[in-house]
Amino acid sequence: MSRRLRVRQSQTVLPFGVGAVLDVQGESFVAAGIGDWPRQRQNVESPRLAARLGVTGFYAAPPTLNDRYDRPDAPGAPYIRFPTWLFCGSCRRMVRWRIANEKAGTPPRCPACSPVRQLVPMRFVQICAGGHLGDVDWWFWAHSRRTPTERQTCTSREQLRFRVSERAAGLEALSVECTAKGCDGASQDLLDILGTHGMRCSGRNPWQRVGEAVPCVQPVQIVQRTAGNLYYPVVHSALDIPETDTSATTDQSLATRVRDNDLWIPLCRASQGPRSGTYRDIIKEETGADDALLDALLAEETGSVPTPADQVAAPATRPDLSREEWEAFTSPAPPVTRDFAIRDTTLGLAHENAEPWSGLHRRIGRIVLADRLREVRALSGFSRVSPDAAFVPADTARRLKWLPAVEVFGEGLFLTLDKVQLNGWEGNDHVRRRVAGMRDDLHGSFQQDRLASLTGNELSPRFILLHTLAHLLIRQLAFESGYTTASLRERVYARPEHDQYGILVYTAAGDAEGTLGGLVQQGEPPRLAETLLRTIEAAAWCSADPLCAEHTGQGFGNLNRAACHACALLPETSCETGNTLLDRVLVVGGEHVPGYFESVISAARVAAAATLE
Ligand SMILES: [Zn+2]
Ligand SMILES: [Zn+2]
Ligand SMILES: [Zn+2]
Ligand SMILES: [Zn+2]
Ligand SMILES: [Zn+2]
Incomplete structure (x- = not known):
């Protein structure tokens, strides 16, 4: 057999x-x-990810x-x-x-x-x-x-x-x-x-x-x-966004020219031999590459040049990759490439005067549909026993300067909240006090360093709000459109210091053909408005309530409040934070804390009651 x-x-x-x-x-x-x-x-x-991780490539x-x-x-x-x-x-x-x-x-x-x-x-x-x-x-x-x-x-x-x-x-x-x-x-x-x-x-x-x-x-x-x-595992992920800085792409095409040169393989074989000097000179002349680039490419190819320990990509600290992605999604004229095809749309509620729709419209900013996305996921290494234990690089001999990676293609739905509404809500004392409690728990947990690369310098109400919204939306989309929750992923852009206030929900399981456009369809008007309303209405209730709603710390490291398997958690692969830093109360309200969408839910209930009468 x-x-x-x-x-x-x-x-x-x-x-x-x-x-x-x-x-x-x-x-x-x-x-x-x-x-x-x-x-x-x-x-x-992925030149952008390579530059951030300090490696030569993937x-x-x-x-x-x-x-x-x-x-x-x-x-x-x-x-x-x-x-x-x-x-x-x-x-x-x-x-x-x-x-x-x-x-x-x-x-x-x-x-x-x-x-x-x-x-x-x-x-x-x-x-x-x-x-x-x-x-x-x-x-x-x-x-x-x-x-x-x-x-x-x-x-x-x-x-x-x-x-x-x-x-x-x-x-x-x-x-x-x-x-x-x-x-x-x-x-x-x-x-x-x-x-x-x-x-x-x-x-x-x-x-x-x-x-x-x-x-x-x-x-x-x-x-x-x-x-x-x-x-x-320590995995880094970057979307392929159009390069604003042309230098990285230039480096990459230069590297390709070097690898395509007839003398490249001979040079790799004889990197320390008597002829290597001659090969180097000819390659430099023919491609325009310098010694530093040749050294880096040789080290990557042969693993022969030992890397000083201090040059190994810093392990536990994850670089912030959110900034360029946020800028690409929110730019007034979004740049478009083969692997980053996005377009603006709306909820279709601009002329809607009736509640709850007008309230929903006021609270949401931009809707951007990504017909095609390319994501690169790279593994820098791992630890055992606990996430903050000693880091083991993917090359245990610590010689190679490249990392193992895969590329996946998919589509996505990007949305922002309304900035004015968000700032007003974030200024509320009850909101701030609730998040201060979560911040204390985060400081006390060994997860803090790892999560700081996602939350920004300090855990903010908008992070928990947007993160929880991403989870709820993924669950609702899975319920309505036949996606499995495991096939959808989140990216939370919520660093106050970079003025971010949005989320991306995307699929990235496809090969080069990409996925079938089903998720983008869910984002077209009027579907997304309806889905969002059902999402926040469903979030007002959990089958584990009142226990879940009143929780003062559940989940890993007590880093969740009102969020459990029955209402807000996702499969591990879908979530950036390991299912921590979630709280439905900030979305729907409760415990004397106003939820960002609370008035939309109340208006929806009033409207529903009116139709019944
Ligand atoms: Zn036997
Ligand atoms: Zn014995
Ligand atoms: Zn040991
Ligand atoms: Zn729950
Ligand atoms: Zn998550």
């Missing part, structure tokens, strides 16, 4: 980017560092039908088997799998059973706050109740059985037993396996060679390999 193990190209950044552990058809793998990526990788252009793994799980020469992103401890569900033998054991196209098989049985990966692995990941030392676990002297009598570290007992339930029923000579069946059940146990960290990730390990004194935690704290 042939098996086809496949990760889609778009998944090689998220969710299965460098360092992630994934299950495919009963087998388990970890995505290797980009140092192991194939040379056939595809260039992904590459996507070539798409393939069968990824590099067990064939080191195949194209595609490299994944290696992990954990390496597997067991047989029939004879319960545990097997330490090695790369030499891999047979292309076949899953690991039990060496002892007949008929042959497929081996199953162990469920537990170990991680540390240094960003390392490794197999649990199952031999040590089996002998953990033995004294060091008793352990010394054991003759093998690999003769283990993964027993299951019928006399107990859950983890207590499982145990690892040593069947080596001289050991007399040392055994330990898994009841207390989760947590810290004084085991030593290997100081590396599974794809790193033993020589790349660093001394690590972080306490080791044993977790399930699917645990949420195993992997926190």
